[in-house]
Amino acid sequence: xxxxxxxxxxxxxxxxxxxxxxxxxxxxxxxxxxxxxxxxxxxxxxxxxxxxxxxxxxxxxxxxxxxxxxxxxxxxxxxxxxxxxxxxxxxxxxxxxxxxxxxxxxxxxxxxxxxxxxxxxxxxxxxxxxxxxxxxxxxxxxxxxxxxxxxxxxxxxxxxxxxxxxxxxxxxxxxxxxxxxxxxxxxxxxxxxxxxxx
Amino acid sequence: xxxxxxxxxxxxxxxxxxxxxxxxxxxxxxxxxxxxxxxxxxxxxxxxxxxxxxxxxxxxxxxxxxxxxxxxxxxxxxxxxxxxxxxxxxxxxxxxxxxxxxxxxxxxxxxxxxxxxxxxxxxxxxxxxxxxxxxxxxxxxxxxxxxxxxxxxxxxxxxxxxxxxxxxxxxxxxxxxxxxxxxxxxxxxxxxxxxxxxxxxxxxxxxxxxxxxxxxxxxxxxxxxxxxxxxxxxxxxxxxxxxxxx
Numbered sequence: 400x401x402x403x404x405x406x407x408x409x410x411x412x413x414x415x416x417x418x419x420x421x422x423x424x425x426x427x428x429x430x431x432x433x434x435x436x437x438x439x440x441x442x443x444x445x446x447x448x449x450x451x452x453x454x455x456x457x458x459x460x461x462x463x464x465x466x467x468x469x470x471x472x473x474x475x476x477x478x479x480x481x482x483x484x485x486x487x488x489x490x491x492x493x494x495x496x497x498x499x500x501x502x503x504x505x506x507x508x509x510x511x512x513x514x515x516x517x518x519x520x521x522x523x524x525x526x527x528x529x530x531x532x533x534x535x536x537x538x539x540x541x542x543x544x545x546x547x548x549x550x551x552x553x554x555x556x557x558x559x560x561x562x563x564x565x566x567x568x569x570x571x572x573x574x575x576x577x578x579x580x581x582x583x584x585x586x587x588x589x590x591x592x593x594x595x596x597x
Numbered sequence: 598x599x600x601x602x603x604x605x606x607x608x609x610x611x612x613x614x615x616x617x618x619x620x621x622x623x624x625x626x627x628x629x630x631x632x633x634x635x636x637x638x639x640x641x642x643x644x645x646x647x648x649x650x651x652x653x654x655x656x657x658x659x660x661x662x663x664x665x666x667x668x669x670x671x672x673x674x675x676x677x678x679x680x681x682x683x684x685x686x687x688x689x690x691x692x693x694x695x696x697x698x699x700x701x702x703x704x705x706x707x708x709x710x711x712x713x714x715x716x717x718x719x720x721x722x723x724x725x726x727x728x729x730x731x732x733x734x735x736x737x738x739x740x741x742x743x744x745x746x747x748x749x750x751x752x753x754x755x756x757x758x759x760x761x762x763x764x765x766x767x768x769x770x771x772x773x774x775x776x777x778x779x780x781x782x783x784x785x786x787x788x789x790x791x792x793x794x795x796x797x798x799x800x801x802x803x804x805x806x807x808x809x810x811x812x813x814x815x816x817x818x819x820x821x822x823x824x825x826x827x828x829x830x831x832x833x834x835x836x837x838x839x840x841x842x843x
Contacts, residue, residue, distance in 0.1 A: 403831040405745055406708075407753035407790045419750060421710075428790075430710060430750035432830055444834065445636075445748025447654060449713065475656045475717040505665065506716050527748065582834050 401436050401582075403444075404429045410441045419443045434582055444582060446527040448474055448556050450508055452499050457554030458510075459521065460493045470495060470510060472556045473523065478508040485513060494521060494560055496552050516552065519562045522574060526557040528581040532574070539587055543573050546594035569594070606763040606775055613774055614643075619814045621758065621770035624822065626739070626829035628746045634722075636747025638829065640739040643772060644729035649739035651747040654717035663718070667711035672702040674723045674736055681728040697733050698723075704737055704757075704786050704795045710750040719749060730773035731759040734784050737796070742826050746833065755795055756822040757786035760811030767807055769814045783808075785815050789823050792816060 404410065410420055410427045419431045420441065433443040450456070450472070458478055462469030468489050470478040480489070480497065489495065493515055500511035524532065533540045533553060544551050549565020561570050573590055580586055606613055616622070622643030631637035634650035657663035674697045678687065705721060721744065723736040734757035741755050761771045763779035776782045781801030787794055803811070 403827075403834060405754060405827050405830050406751040407788070421752065428752075430752065431748050432745050434834075443748070445746065447714070447748050447750075475654050475714070 401434050403432065404435055404441070405432050406430050410435060411439060417441055419446060442582075443527050445525065448526040450474065450476075450499055450502055450556070452502055454499045454555040455496065456499060456510070456556040457494065457496050457516070457521070457552060457558040457560050458556075459558075460489050460491055460495065463489070463491060470497070472508070472554075473558055474556065476506045476508055478510045480510045480513050484511060487515070489515060494519065496554065496560070516560050517562065519560050520567055522559040522561065522571070524553075524557050524559050524574065525578060526555070528578060529553060529555070529557065531581040531586060532559075532577050534587060539577075539590060542587065542591060542594065543570065546573075604774065604778065606779060607766050612763070612768060612772075614772055616770075618766055618768045619817070621818050621821070622772070624738075624825050626742055626825050627832075628742050628829045629833050634743070634747075636743040636745070636749070638739045638742035638746060640735055640742070642731070642735045642738070643770075644727060645732055645735040646725070646727035647732065647735045647739045648724050648726060649736065649743035650722045650724075651719065651740075651743045651749065652722075653719040654714035654749070655720075657716060657718045663716045666715055668709070668714040668717045668719050670702050670706050670709060670711065670719050670721065672698045672705065672721045672723065672740070674698040674701055674725070674733065676725040676728060676732070680725045680732075697736075700796055700798065701733065701737055701740065704755060705740065705744065707793075707795050708741075708751045708753050708755055708788060709744065710752065713750055728773075730771050730776040731784070733757070734759050734786065737786050738822060738826065742829055745826075745830055753788040753790045754823060754826060755786055755788050756819040756826070757784065757796065758815050758818050758822065759784050760815055762801065762803060762807060767810050767814070769811070769818055781807075783811060785811070787815065787819060789819065792819075 408429050414422045414425045415427045420427050431443045432445050458470035458472045460468050461471045467481040472478050496514050497510035498512040500509045547565040547570045549562040552560045625641045627639045630639045631650050636651040638649045640647050654668050725732045737757035759771045760783045762781040763775045781803050783799045786796035
């Protein structure tokens with residue numbers, strides 16, 4: 400039986416190193432609201448994105464300077480793209496997908512492997528549920544892509560880009576359903592049912 | 598506190614609103630009531646009504662206020678102009694609300710894992726919509742649910758409750774009249790797991806034994822409050838009965 404845990408609830412009575420938990424006197428406690436399933440696995444339901452190097456992120460260009468570009472990643476620090484890594488210029492409001500190269504001690508985020516995304520729509524998505532949106536071996540994402548007839552890029556930071564030619568209203572409905580039902584089983588069936596209706 | 602009235606606060610062992618000395622008022626919490634906030638909660642505790650909204654961690658403004666080692670917590674407790682029968686004046690910061698914001702900040706700073714988000718700030722807004730004695734403890738109970746709903750990592754949940762004394766009787770969860778005309782009003786906030794004392798503000802005088810009794814009663818009532826908080830958070834993920842029309 401799946402059960403909801405809240406901060407301070409015991410996950411295991413042994414010392415384990417699990418993300419979003421902490422140990423005290425040999426017991427592991429949750430720090431965020433989450434779910435513990437039958438096997439004792441802890442799945443956080445709400446998290447705040449903390450950048451890690453090698454993460455693929457999507458951002459919006461919010462600042463243009465001679466040295467490079469500031470990119471909004473939906474977190475407290477802006478990402479930075481040095482101009483020398485770019486073949487073409489970017490402009491304000493451009494959507495980009497990039498790789499986090501380094502995170503400095505002071506929190507500065509350097510981006511690499513930058514690719515400009517064509518016009519489309521940006522959607523915010525809770526980071527704890529991204530795994531469900533992508534599905535096992537991208538099964539869910541491929542299903543959605545096929546139904547909406549366009550391209551989708553998912554960033555680890557919770558920003559999702561959808562290409563302009565796709566059926567965006569249908570995509571939004573699918574996304575809302577994933578957000579609402581992410582903690583339930585049989586999600587792929589529910590999504591395919593929704594997509595088939597169209 | 599401090600005012601005098603001929604009104605009896607305890608009649609035949611029962612309080613003015615018919616409660617037993619250690620009985621707290623009915624509580625209802627709903628999490629996730631604001632769409633634009635990262636986390637939010639609405640609490641009704643007796644006639645108290647408080648809405649809480651949590652934003653962040655986000656860029657620290659002003660920037661020189663940022664701490665390179667941890668997130669800073671900003672709490673704004675505020676009373677709406679229509680919150681109580683007495684004149685609370687214009688909306689906005691007052692001497693009273695600044696003090697309460699400060700003590701509540703002290704509570705949340707001790708449970709949030711602030712080191713995880715350096716150079717950022719976390720804003721907690723606590724707006725009192727209706728006041729009837731014990732708004733600061735009501736606000737803390739709402740704030741912690743909003744923080745949990747936001748997904749901000751915390752060591753523990755907390756609960757807060759007021760204890761006090763009226764006509765020589767130790768009572769729990771004081772209502773407005775007991776607060777104004779009783780002998781003592783003591784706001785207590787504890788962490789749920791370890792029962793660490795995070796806030797203790799005593800108005801009036803109490804003996805050591807009386808304080809111990811209030812703590813004992815608070816710990817018992819805290820379990821009920823914790824249950825309510827957990828229920829509110831679980832309800833967000835409950836099986837929704839109503840069919841969603843697409």
